[in-house]
Amino acid sequence: MVEEGAEGEVVAHLSKAAQSELLELCEEQFAEIEKLLNEIILCEADSCENPQEQSVNRLIATDAELKQWSSTEPSLLASNSEILLQAGKDEMLKLCSELEMVVSCCEAKRDKLRETKELEQKWLEEKKQVLLAASDHIERLRLEREKLSEHNIILDTKAKIQKIKVYQEKLLETLGDVLETHIPLPKKESSASKRKKSITHEITEDLISLSEILEVLMNKVINTPHDPYVTLDHTFWPPYVEMLLRYGIAVRHQENNLKIRLETFF
Missing domain, CATH: 1.20.5 (Single alpha-helices involved in coiled-coils or other helix-helix interfaces)
Incomplete structure (x- = not known):
């Protein structure tokens, strides 16, 4: 309806002579279209049943038509300048409408980009x-x-x-x-036997306690870890040494029985 209204407007702006000439051109074009339609219908009725051959024929016909149109020189729609002017105006109005739509889309895209830019900032x-x-x-x-x-x-x-x-x-x-x-150190015991007294005196003289033995062993390990062995002397009471060895607290040297060290607990 819009197109028909636009064509009616175009015709209304033309003179009677231009209108009659435009109507004649339209009738000629419609007659040519009807003729072509009839030829197409007749060709389709006589077409072969093989779809592949039919497609090849259509391709050949389309190629021939393309060559014909390529060699044909363009001609004016009509010789009347009034018709040409009005047709040009109509095309310009149509082009302006399309350009307005493009501008509207560009403005919408620009607004969207501006909003995105503000969010990014x-x-x-x-x-x-x-x-x-x-x-x-x-x-x-x-x-x-x-x-x-x-x-x-x-x-x-x-x-x-x-x-x-x-x-x-x-x-x-x-x-x-x-x-x-x-585990205290052995103490002197009173006895009438002089021999017992001498032996007890011999045992308890200059002996160090078990805690001192452990302290000596620990200090030796800390101060000289490369040589942790301590040499036993008369101050180490043998029962204490034996107890440390038996319970795995100390270890005797493999080559020298008079040397012990603290066991590595890890």
């Missing part, structure tokens, strides 16, 4: 603020780390070492008390 600003906050935090941590001087680090390390030493001494004292209570 907002996101970028937020990321910049996060980066700035992280940079400030890193700088503050760096300044705090620089404030911790080497002297403070050494003092802290010394304090920790001192705590460990105090704890070690406390453990050693506790161990010594337990060993002294449950």
